[in-house]
Amino acid sequence: MAEPRWLDDREMRAWNGFLAASALVNRRLDQQLKDDAGLSHPQYEILVRLAAAPGRELRMTELANGLINSKSGLTYQVTQMEKAGLVRRRSCPSDVRGVFAVLTDAGSAKLEEAAPGHVATVREILVDVLTPGQLDALADGLGEVGRRLRGEGA
Template sequence: MTETRWLDTVEMAAWHAFLFAYHRLEKRIEEQLKADAGLTHPQYEILVKLSSLPDHQMRMTELARGLVISKSALTYQIGQLEKAGLVRRTDCPGDDRGVLAVLTDEGMECLRRIAPAHVEVVRKYLIDRITRDELITLTRAMGKANQAMQATG
């Protein structure tokens, strides 16, 4: 049995700094999105992902994978977005079991309206607080963490 490698003082400080900053930033983002559009952060990310595609649509299974959420969580979020008229579901051509999530014109307009305030929050509390070199280091560090998690499923 391998002995546990506990976090030392520097490692614990880094972990807590990451954790607290993440939770606080997520709270600010949720507050802004709720106030401006009645959306959750996952719902906003769905709209962003769909808007980035040439035809503004994607298979639900691929969308869940791309957003790193479960299929059931995505189904729930898409249902909420459908009720708001921001997304619709349609059958996948050539695949009777496949379902596409499609961004509606209303969804695109909502995104155009709320994206500037979202970016303002991200800039105010993260991007504009650190140097360009720190951004590059942060990107590399989170990339390594993401790679490790992808490799292990």
């Protein structure tokens, strides 16, 4: 692989823009959530997923696959959140190994408390900055990117 096709100008701008926005948006989001509700971004994501799940509970593996982080990272976060009373662990009846993470009422309340500020921030830093066309391009293009990265492992 001596000389690959380097990125041309358009590709470079897109790549750099993506990289920078990715880092900056994530940092800002973390900051806002922590200040506003005392949640880390991963924790917020967990709350959202659980709230949307049937029975407000999900298997650990499903949560981990959702996106978040590695399995061990999830174990850590759920432990933290359990200490804070936001979730509860429940072992799976049909599979002794399995563990459900269950959203508690306190967790649900915390989410409702944090959501408005979070959404406002998301609008402010990203959604309201983009044109409808750009939103569609993000959804389609990055959706496909995500799908591929999920699909094939390595």
